[in-house]
Amino acid sequence: MGTPTATMTLPDDPNLRGDVVLPEVIEGREPLVRGDHDFHAITEMVCKVNEAPILQTPNGLKFGIALAAAGAAMFGGYVGYLFWEGPGIWGNNTPVAWAWDIVNFVFWVGIGHAGTLISAVLYLFRQKWRTSINRFAEAMTIFAVACAGSCVALHTGRIWMDYYLFPIPNQMGLWPNFRSPLEWDVWAVNTYALVSILFWYTGLVPDFATLRDRTTIKWRRFFYGFLSLGWRGSMRHWVTYEKAYQILAAFSAPLVLSVHTIVSFDFAVSQLPGWHTTIFPPYFVAGAIFSGFAMVLTLAIPARQWLGLKDVITIRHIENMNKIILLTGSLVGYAYGMEFFMAAYSGNQYEGFTFLNRMGGPYWWAYWIMMSCNVITPQLYWFKKIRTNVKITFVLSIFVNIGMWFERFVITVTSLHRDALPSSWDYFVPVTEVLFLLGTFGLFFFLFLLFVRFFPVIAMSEVKGVMAQANPHWEGYGHAAGHAHEAAHHHTEAPAIGGAIPSTAVAGTGGHS
C-alpha cells in the first residue's frame, strides 16, 4: 500500500473520449472497466436494477415494459386474426408469394448473429472486451430468434400444420423433404435457438447465484435459487463451468456461419434471378453480423446510459463494435457491387434485368434506402471522431437496422415481383403487415425489458475476471504511485477497499460477492 495519489484534478480542457471525460492520458491499453470499482461495486452496479422492489421499478423501465407489452399483446391479437383469416390479410400474392413474412424472418434471425459472434467467436479468440456486452447480446439473440421463429412459423398460413416441419410419424405417410433448403432452415434455426439458450443460461448460472445470495425476499430466493441450479461457487463448480462454457462456445461458433448460410440457401438454391447466386452465403453472414452489431448498439447505448453502466460498457466497447460494423458493412457493400458485376459479366439478360430493375424499377426507393443505409453509413466509421461519438453511433446504428430490413425487402420482393411472365407482373403493397413488424418489435422489446428487469444484464463474474484487480500482478489499491492511469482512478472517490484482493478471489466471486 503506497500513499494514495488521489490528487489529480480534472484538466481544464477535458479530453473527451466518447461521452466519457478523460482525466488522464491513457497509457498503453485502455482498461476494459473504467472508474474506481472493486469487485463488489460491479455486483452492486449490475444488480441494482434487478433488486429494486417490483413497485419501485424505475419509471422509464416500467413505461418501457408497458409499451412493449402492449406491442406484444397487439402481436398476439394479430396472430389470432391471422389464424382466423389466413394469410389473405397480407399483400402477398402471385408472383410475390414471399413478402414481409420472410423479410421479417430474415431480418430477425440476422440480428441474432451478433450475439453468437460476441459470445462464442470472440470468446474463443480471447477477446476480453466481449465480457461487458455478451450477456445482453446473447439475450438479444434469443429474443430475436424467437421473433424470427414466430415470423417463419406464421408465414405457413395454416399454423396448425406446422408440425409437418418435423419428422413426426403421421397419417399422410409423409416425411419432411430433406432435400429442401426450407427444411434445412427449420433445423438450422432450431439448433441455433437451442444452443443459444444453453450458452446464455450457462453463463447466467453464477450470476443467478449472486442474486440468490443477495436477496432477502422469499420468492426471489426461490426464483434465482431455482435458476442457479445449486451453484455454490466452489472451485470444482468453476472448473465444470469453464469446460461447459468452452464446449458450448465451440458448438456455437460454427453456427455464426452456418445459420445464415442456410437462411441464404432458402433463396440461393432456387433458380430465380436475383436469388440464384453463390455469393449469398458469405454475403448473408456478413449482413447478419452487420445488422446484429447495429442492434447491439441500439440496445447498449440507452442501456448503459439509463442503467448507469458506462464504466463497464465503455467507449472502447462501442468503438470496437463500430469497427466490426465497418468491416462487415464494407463486406456487404462489396457484395452489392459484386452482384451487379456478376449480373453484367455473366451476360445473362434475366440476371441483368433483375439488377437494373432493382435500381430503377418500381421499388427503386427501397433499393436506394438499402444502399444509402448499408453502404454509406458504415463508411463514416473510418473517422475516429464518429465511431467514438456515442450519439452519432446510436443514430447510425438505427440507420443500419433500417437498411438491413430493406436489404431483405429488396432481395425478397423485388426479385419476385417481376417474374419470367410479364403478364403476371405485380406490385406488392403491404396490407396489414406493418402491424406484423411492429408486433415482432413489441414481442422483442417486451422480452428484452423483462430480461433487463430481472436478469443481470452484465456478466458479472466474467467482467470481474477482466478487471485490473483480477490480474495476478496487480499491486493493490492505491499502490500505483507513478502509474498515471491507475492513480487516476482515485480522482473521484477514495478507494473502497484498502487492501489488495487476492487474484484467486475472482474465481469465487460469482456466488458470494
Place this chain on the structure above:
Amino acid sequence: MAQIFPKWWNQTPALALVGTLVGGGVVTFALYWWGSPWHTDVGYKPTQPIEYSHKLHAGDMQIDCRYCHAYVERGPHGGVPPTQTCMNCHAQVKKDSPKLEALRESWKTGKSVEWVRIHKTPDFAYFNHSAHMGVGVGENRAAVGCETCHGRIDTMEVVKQTQPLSMAWCLDCHSDPAPNLRPVEQLTAMGWKGDLAWNEKATKIAATLNPPGSLSAAAKRGPNGELLTYATAGCSGCHR
C-alpha cells in the same frame, strides 16, 4: 443460511429431462395412434333415413353393385341411386312396407332421399372413382375390387367404413398395387382371391401402370429405370 430447496430437488433437472422426452413421446404417439383415421373414421356407421340392408340386396339376392351404383365405372363419383332405381322393384315388391314410407314419400314429392355419405375424401384430395375400376389395355387390364376399399358390403346390414381413407392408406396401395389388383370381370365379386397365375400377372400389370402424375419427383425409378412407385403417386395426382 437455511436451504431454499429440499434435497430431493436435486433430481428435478433429470426428472424434467426424462419427463420432457417421455411426455413428448407419449403425446406424439397418442396423437399418431388415436388421432389417426384408423381410430377416428373406421367404423363410421351412420343411421340412414331408410333401413336399407346391403346384406339383403347385395348379399342374399346377389344384385350387382352396379345396378344401383351405376356410374362407378364411368364417373368420378361412385354415386348414390335415385329413388327411381329403388322404385323399379319397390313399385311392385313390398310396396306397402312401413319401412319404405320415406321412399314412397320421396317418390311422391320428387324430393331426394337424404342418404348420409360415409366414404368421403377431403376437398383437397382429387379422387376419381372410375380410374380405379379398370386401367390398362387388353391383356394388361385390371381393376381394384369394390371390397378392397369398401369391405364386405354383402355382409353389412348397415354399411360402415372399414378402411381409413387416409393418405398413407392410399399411398400403401399406390406404391404396391399388385396385391389389390384383380381382373375387371371380378370387379364386384366379394371374397375374391387371386390364384398364383393371376398374382404373377398382377405384378407385371402393376409395373406398366405409369399414368400422368408419375412424372413428378415422387415417382421413383430404380437403377435400371424400373418404376418403383406406381399410378399417379406424384403429389399433383391427387392434390391438383
